[in-house]
Amino acid sequence: MYAQMVETGLKNVRSLDDMGAEERAFQERIDAGVKIEAKDWMPEAYRKTLIRQISQHAHSEIVGQLPEGNWVTRAPTLKRKSILLAKIQDEAGHGLYLYSAAETLGVSRDELLQALHSGKAKYSSIFNYPTLSWADMGAIGWLVDGSAIINQVPLCRCSYGPYARAMIRVCKEESFHARQGYDIMMSLAKGTPEQKAMAQDALNRWWWPSLMMFGPSDAESVNSAQSAQWRIKLFSNDELRQRMVDQTVPQAEYLGLTVPDPDLKWNEERGSYDFGEIDWSEFHNVLKGNGPCNRERLRTRVKAWDDGAWFRDALVAYADKQAAKAEAA
Amino acid sequence: MSKEWPLWEVFIRSQHGLAHKHVGSLHASDAEMAINNARDVYTRRNEGVSIWVVRAADIVASSPADKGALFEPSNSKVYRHPTFFPMPEEVKNL
Amino acid sequence: MDNKVNYLLRLGDNAMILSQRLSELCGKGPALEEDMALTNVALDLLGQTRMWYEYAGELEGRGRDEDKLAYHRDAHDFKNCLLLEQPNGNYADTMMRQFFFDTWHYFLIRGLLSSSDARIAAIAEKSLKEVTYHLRRSGDLIVRLGDGTEVSHARTQAAADELWMYSGEVFVYDAVDNAMVEQGVAPAAAELREQWLAHVASIFAEATLTMPSPDAWMQSGGKQGRHSEHLGYLLAEMQFLQRAYPDAQW
Numbered sequence: 001m002y003a004q005m006v007e008t009g010l011k012n013v014r015s016l017d018d019m020g021a022e023e024r025a026f027q028e029r030i031d032a033g034v035k036i037e038a039k040d041w042m043p044e045a046y047r048k049t050l051i052r053q054i055s056q057h058a059h060s061e062i063v064g065q066l067p068e069g070n071w072v073t074r075a076p077t078l079k080r081k082s083i084l085l086a087k088i089q090d091e092a093g094h095g096l097y098l099y100s101a102a103e104t105l106g107v108s109r110d111e112l113l114q115a116l117h118s119g120k121a122k123y124s125s126i127f128n129y130p131t132l133s134w135a136d137m138g139a140i141g142w143l144v145d146g147s148a149i150i151n152q153v154p155l156c157r158c159s160y161g162p163y164a165r166a167m168i169r170v171c172k173e174e175s176f177h178a179r180q181g182y183d184i185m186m187s188l189a190k191g192t193p194e195q196k197a198m199a200q201d202a203l204n205r206w207w208w209p210s211l212m213m214f215g216p217s218d219a220e221s222v223n224s225a226q227s228a229q230w231r232i233k234l235f236s237n238d239e240l241r242q243r244m245v246d247q248t249v250p251q252a253e254y255l256g257l258t259v260p261d262p263d264l265k266w267n268e269e270r271g272s273y274d275f276g277e278i279d280w281s282e283f284h285n286v287l288k289g290n291g292p293c294n295r296e297r298l299r300t301r302v303k304a305w306d307d308g309a310w311f312r313d314a315l316v317a318y319a320d321k322q323a324a325k326a327e328a329a
Numbered sequence: 330m331s332k333e334w335p336l337w338e339v340f341i342r343s344q345h346g347l348a349h350k351h352v353g354s355l356h357a358s359d360a361e362m363a364i365n366n367a368r369d370v371y372t373r374r375n376e377g378v379s380i381w382v383v384r385a386a387d388i389v390a391s392s393p394a395d396k397g398a399l400f401e402p403s404n405s406k407v408y409r410h411p412t413f414f415p416m417p418e419e420v421k422n423l
Numbered sequence: 424m425d426n427k428v429n430y431l432l433r434l435g436d437n438a439m440i441l442s443q444r445l446s447e448l449c450g451k452g453p454a455l456e457e458d459m460a461l462t463n464v465a466l467d468l469l470g471q472t473r474m475w476y477e478y479a480g481e482l483e484g485r486g487r488d489e490d491k492l493a494y495h496r497d498a499h500d501f502k503n504c505l506l507l508e509q510p511n512g513n514y515a516d517t518m519m520r521q522f523f524f525d526t527w528h529y530f531l532i533r534g535l536l537s538s539s540d541a542r543i544a545a546i547a548e549k550s551l552k553e554v555t556y557h558l559r560r561s562g563d564l565i566v567r568l569g570d571g572t573e574v575s576h577a578r579t580q581a582a583a584d585e586l587w588m589y590s591g592e593v594f595v596y597d598a599v600d601n602a603m604v605e606q607g608v609a610p611a612a613a614e615l616r617e618q619w620l621a622h623v624a625s626i627f628a629e630a631t632l633t634m635p636s637p638d639a640w641m642q643s644g645g646k647q648g649r650h651s652e653h654l655g656y657l658l659a660e661m662q663f664l665q666r667a668y669p670d671a672q673w
Binding site: 062063065066068069072073074075076077078079080081082085086088089092093095096099134184187188191192194195300301303304305307308309310311312313314315317318321 | 443446447449450451452453454455456457458459462463465466469470472473476489490493494513514566567568570571572574575578660661663664665668670671672673
C-alpha cells in the first residue's frame, strides 16, 4: 500500500516441517502472536523483506510531504494553513518513526535514503500525482490517508515489534489526517458551485489512483503468501481495497459527489460494492517512473539532500571539534 | 558519502508519568541537537516533559536468549486530536 | 488608524510573513529533523499571528477577522519589517534571518509580559515558551554553522553581512511605536537593542563569526508599508484563493 508489491526474494512458502530448528522456533513464535524484536534471530529473507517494506513506507511519508507542501503557501484561511502544516509535520514525523524502525534491522538511514535517491527504492505510487487545486488537499486526506489507515491498523499487530509500535504511533495521528481531509471536502461540497465543482474534479482525479494504492490482486502472489505467514501482511490487497470502497462510497454520497465509476454498484449478495476494472497499466507505468510527477518528486528530494550536504557536514565538524576539545581538556 | 549523524534513542517521561519510556530514535550531530530534535519529533501532542537522549551505540542490551523541555505541553494545538473535527453522525468510518 | 491596532498588525505581520517564508520549505530541508523543526516554527508563528490579528480586528471594530486581515490587504498595508520578507536563500540565509528575528522576538515578548494592556500581556505569556525555544534552536544552529566547516563558516558570515542592514528596523521607533511606549504597552527600543546586540555578539563570538558594525546603515520602511519587491509576489501566492473566490467559505 504505502509499501506496494514488496519482494520477499522467495519462490515458495515453506511449512514448519521443511524448516530448520531455528527457523521453526521463529515461525512458531510468530504463530503464537509473540513479537520478534531487533536482536532476535530471524531468517535473512524476513529481515530483508522488512527493510524493504518499512523503508518504502518511510520514503512514502517523506515524499508525501511534497504534494501537500505544494498548497500550504496558498491555503485559503489561516486555520486551514495551520492544520495543513500540522499534517505535513506529522508526515515527516511518521517517516522518522519508520526509518527508526528500519534501522533496528541493521541498515542505516543514509543507506536507505541513498536507495531512494538513486531510484532503486520505491515509494507509494500515489505521490506521483499532481495537486492541482485546494480540493486536492481534501481528497488526499480523505482518500489517501483513509486508505493508509485501512492498511496500517492491521500492521499495528504485525510480528516485528519495532514496526508494530511505530504503526501504533502513526495510527493515533492518522485519523486526524483523514478527518481534516473530509472536513475540507464537506466545506467545498456545500460551498459555491465553483467549490463543489472543484471537489468533484478532485474526486475524479484521485479516486482510481487511491484504489491502485492497494496494489494488484495478490491471490496468486508468493510474496504476499510469505508475508502473510510472517505476519507482516495481514490482509490481501483485494480485501483491503474492498474495505476502502465499501467505507468510502457512503461518505461520497453524503457529500453529494459522484464516484467516477459507472460500474459501481451495491451487491446485496456479497454485502459489498462491485466496482469497475482498474487500469493496471497506469499503475505499472507510474511505478516505472512514467507518472505525472515522478521526476519532480525525486528531483526535489535529491536536491534537498545534495543542497543540504554542507549543512549536515558542518554539524558533524562542530561535534567533532567539541569532542576533541573535551578529550584534550 | 559524508559522515552520517549518529543515531540517538529517545526516552520521554510524560507529565504524569513515573518513568521514561522509549519512544523511538532520530539522527543528530550532538546531544544538544538531539534534545532539540527530540522535542520537535516526539512532543508534538502534549506528550512530554522530560527528555533523555542516548547515543544508540552506548546502549547495552541483554541478549534475548537470557529471557526475560525543558519543554511544555502545547495546549493550543487542539486541532491535532481527531475529535476536534465533528463528523456528521451519518458518516461512518471517520 | 489607531496606534494600538497598527502596532498589533506589525506584530502579527512579522509572524505571518516569516511563517509564510518557512512554509515554502516544506519537505525541502537539509535533513528530516530540520523539516520537522522548520514546520514546527512555522506553525508556532502562525498561531501567534492569529492571536495578534484577532485582537487587532476586535479593537479596530470594522469587522475584519484574521482572514480578512491576512488575505485582503495589499502590500502597502502590511506592516512587517523588511527582514522577514527576504527570500529563503540558502540554509545559512534562512537561519540567520531566523536568528536575528528570534533574538529580537524573545526580548520583545519578555518585555510585553508586563504590558499595560492585559490582552497583549496574555498573548506574550502564551508565546513565551515557543519563542524561547525558537531562539535556543536558531542560536544553536548559528554556532554550529559558524564554527563548523570552512564552507559553512563562509556562508554563514555572508548571510550575516547580507542581512545585517535589515536587522535594525525593529529598533527604529516611529510615532506608533513611541505611543505604545508612552502608554506602557511596549518596551522601549534602547533596552531591546542593547539586549539584542549583547546576545548576538555572544552567539557570534561562540560561532567565530564577525558581527558587523551596530552603526551600519539600516534599511527601514516595512512598518510603514514601504516594502521590498519581494512582498508583492509573496502575497500574490498567499492570497490567491481568497481573491479569486471572494464569495467562498473554506
